[in-house]
Amino acid sequence: EPEVTQTPSHQVTQMGQEVILRCVPISNHLYFYWYRQILGQKVEFLVSFYNNEISEKSEIFDDQFSVERPDGSNFTLKIRSTKLEDSAMYFCASSEYGGIQETQYFGPGTRLLVL
């Protein structure tokens, strides 16, 4: 069964450093998402992406964050200058057409620790 993959599974970085989290959505899916989960808290929406542009973003997704689809398979989340509070599990998700009435498939997550 097709699945969303994410790399790396874990990343440790120093405060102020740039990190890039990578995702490979399901191949025929057109709509991509990033969510994050701070330890012990609920999962929160960050950004959705369709047709090479941001469709929606939350208040969390400030100027420190950016997303990109650099090629036909990868979808990336960049955090320009990491802060301690960026430590979280980051999940990538994809759906086939981006309609509300369809399943979003989640990847296994990247656990980011900022020291």
Next chain:
Amino acid sequence: GIQVEQSPPDLILQEGANSTLRCNFSDSVNNLQWFHQNPWGQLINLFYIPSGTKQNGRLSATTVATERYSLLYISSSQTTDSGVYFCAVANYGGSQGNLIFGKGTKLSVKP
């Protein structure tokens, strides 16, 4: 925006027992998904169920959209069922296509 409340927050079961997890939501929904977060933090899709009933093995789910709640049933629980169960919803009016998650129910199944 739409509010999602899950109950109970914590649940401890003996292996073999059955359980019911509840998800209440404050507005009509066009998408409702149940997830299991395993001890490694991975989110596993369980059901897409904005209305009606579905079953998959020992798990089943029912959503009563008109009364704004969904139930997840786990029968004959196993230790591998341990983890956190999340309900997430989306609607056209508020969240657009983005899923709004509840705080989850933490399930511990003891051998």
